[in-house]
Amino acid sequence: MRTALTIAGSDSSGGAGIQADLKVFAELGVYGLSVVTAVTAQNSQGVRKINKVPPRVVAAQIDAVVRDIGADACKIGMLFSEQNVSIAAERIERRDIPNVVLDPVIFAKDGSRLLLARAVERMRRDLIPCCLMVAPNLAEAEELAKLPVKDIESAKHAAIKISSLGARYVLIKGGHFDADPIDLLFDGERFAEFAGARIEGKSLHGTGCILTAAIAARLAHGDEARQAVAFAKGFVASAIEKSVKLGKGKLWYYAGGGR
Ligand code: PXL
Numbered sequence: 001m002r003t004a005l006t007i008a009g010s011d012s013s014g015g016a017g018i019q020a021d022l023k024v025f026a027e028l029g030v031y032g033l034s035v036v037t038a039v040t041a042q043n044s045q046g047v048r049k050i051n052k053v054p055p056r057v058v059a060a061q062i063d064a065v066v067r068d069i070g071a072d073a074c075k076i077g078m079l080f081s082e083q084n085v086s087i088a089a090e091r092i093e094r095r096d097i098p099n100v101v102l103d104p105v106i107f108a109k110d111g112s113r114l115l116l117a118r119a120v121e122r123m124r125r126d127l128i129p130c131c132l133m134v135a136p137n138l139a140e141a142e143e144l145a146k147l148p149v150k151d152i153e154s155a156k157h158a159a160i161k162i163s164s165l166g167a168r169y170v171l172i173k174g175g176h177f178d179a180d181p182i183d184l185l186f187d188g189e190r191f192a193e194f195a196g197a198r199i200e201g202k203s204l205h206g207t208g209c210i211l212t213a214a215i216a217a218r219l220a221h222g223d224e225a226r227q228a229v230a231f232a233k234g235f236v237a238s239a240i241e242k243s244v245k246l247g248k249g250k251l252w253y254y255a256g257g258g259r
Pocket of ligand 1: 042
């Protein structure tokens with residue numbers, strides 16, 4: 001059976017992070033391995049507390065599963081600290097982990113920082129060069145490219161700059177464009193555009209996690225990057241449609257059923 005590894009934070013409310021990734025992997029028929037980088041206490045109303053997992057424990061989790069079972073693809077989400085960024089980069093290189101998709105999780109929907117400011121520089125320098133694909137949203141693209149991103153033109157500039165940091169593909173998630181939500185995939189030479197309809201009324205928690213986990217699952221099955229992105233876009237649209245309203249806040253939750 002194909003395997004996919006998630007290196008990400010735990011979300012106590014179960015809709016994002018490790019919990020979302022494992023649901024997606026199961027649904028897409030890959031065996032899910034998981035390395036926890038931080039433990040968040042959160043619910044539909046916001047992030048209450050973040051506890052980081054010590055870097056040596058992150059490294060030990062990666063070593064344990066990759067040496068023994070091996071990963072056909074890997075998705076990286078919340079890392080929180082600069083030490084965790086470095087450990088992830090170092091182990092990906094040392095263990096030769098293939099098909100790495102980085103969701104550079106910087107902010108939660110309530111604005112909480114899920115990656116410390118000083119860790120962003122290290123992500124640019126050490127981690128992005130180890131990745132097959134980096135998939136920032138507009139705010140994350142601004143931080144990684146150090147450029148304002150407001151529209152498709154500026155998103156393309158940011159993609160080119162992030163690509164020059166060393167990732168083979170850059171996927172800019174345009175869900176927050178004022179106009180239509182368009183995702184842009186840059187392969188170092190050309191852009192492919194993935195249009196999607198905005199699904200009104202449901203703010204799905206963990207959308208970026210679900211998208212990148214689905215991309216990693218499809219890469220584990222052997223898809224090319226472009227095919228994997230096209231599939232994952234449809235998967236997220238269906239996950240939004242089937243999402244459920246839980247808790248007293250404004251968020252909707254992924255309950256499986258992306259297909
Ligand atoms: O959706 C971003 C995200 C990723 N990972 C974890 C999170 C969140 C958002 O809250 O908690 C663990």
